[in-house]
Amino acid sequence: MELRHLRYFVAVAESLSFTAAAERLGVSQPPLSQQIRDLEAELGTPLLWRTSRSVALTPAGTAFLARARGILGAVEEACAEARAVGAGRTGTLDLGLTGSILAGPLGGLIRVFGERYPDVLVRLHEMPPGEQPAALHAQRIDLGFLRRPPEDPALRVVQAWPEAVGVALPAGHRLAAQGAIALADLRDEPFVSLRLRDSRFATDLWEACRNAGFVPRLVQQVVESASLVNLVAAGLGVALVPESAGAVPRPDVAYRPLLGPAPTADVCALYRAPAGAVTENFLALMRDALDGTGGAGPVAS
Incomplete structure (x- = not known):
């Protein structure tokens, strides 16, 4: 039994006419009739009563129609789901x-x-x-x-x-009066940093400081940039942070861009x-x- 047998049977059962069903399916009537006979032979019971003037469902045909519709509906749902998944819509x-x-x-x-x-x-x-x-x-x-x-x-x-890298400074820091800050200006400052063992970004910032002529004096290392900003606000040190860290202004922290050449984020x-x-x-x-x-x-x- 194939899906086409179910589709052919449903078309005939819904129209109760082999001629109308053949037109609906776009096939000629003789192959359609043969497919229905093959289906009945496989099931071992007639699904349709046929006369020269009419077609009607047998009790077995009525029961089979409900199941066939369910199977075809499930197949359509499966096809639609597969198309949606394949297109990335679900x-x-x-x-x-x-x-x-x-x-x-x-x-x-x-x-x-x-x-x-x-x-x-x-x-x-x-x-x-x-x-x-x-x-x-x-x-x-x-x-x-x-x-x-x-x-x-x-x-x-x-x-x-x-994204650029900037400097987060405690409010009132002497460098906050500048419009932009060079890395070398931070050589004597205590630093709070992302944890070096977890972040290649933090390691690159460390190397940028070394290239600017100094080794940053780390007083604290944390996992998240938000924690860096909180430590800066508490006055523990300065931090090199992505510019997005300064997107929300805070009265206790000043954000300043770095003068080039500067690392990026x-x-x-x-x-x-x-x-x-x-x-x-x-x-x-x-x-x-x-x-x-x-x-x-x-x-x-």
Whole structure:
């Protein structure tokens, strides 16, 4: 028994006419009649009563019609679901990130993606940057967002958005009066930093200070940029932070840009290849939404 037998039978049963059913199906009447006879032979019972003037369902045909409609409906649902999954219109999207990444455009991207693909479930997984490659390989996440991606030939990297590095200073700090600050101006300052063992970004900032002629004096190391800002506000030291960290003004913290040449805090998206359709849709949205915007502004829907 094949699906066409069910479709042919349903067409005849609903129209109670072989001629009308053949027109509906776009086939000639003799093959249609043969397919129905083959179906009845396989079932071992007649499904239709036929006369020269009419067609009617037998009791077996009435019962079989309900089941056949259900099977064909389930097949159509399965096909529609497969098409939706294949096009990335449904499914799940697991994103790995640090909390500080959400201070940039990513939150707006997630909102717009949800509006465009309401049947895709987006799940956020906060984790240190160093854990994201392993999570990608283990398929716990589909996309990772970090500032300094590792060199891994099994993973693909695209720039998500550019971001500058600035300085967070306690309010009233002597350098806060300057419009911009050179790294060398910070040589005698105590630093609070992202934890070096967890963050390649923090290591790059350390090296930038060394290239500016000094080794930063670290007094505290933390996991999140938000914690850095809180420590700066408490007066423990200064911090090199992504510009998004200063997006929300605080009266107890002053944010100043760095004079060039200065390190950057560009955010990259990291994913397995080949990417699934849902991931590809998110990447396409990201490219379109941030194209030409510099990645700093809000994401429009």
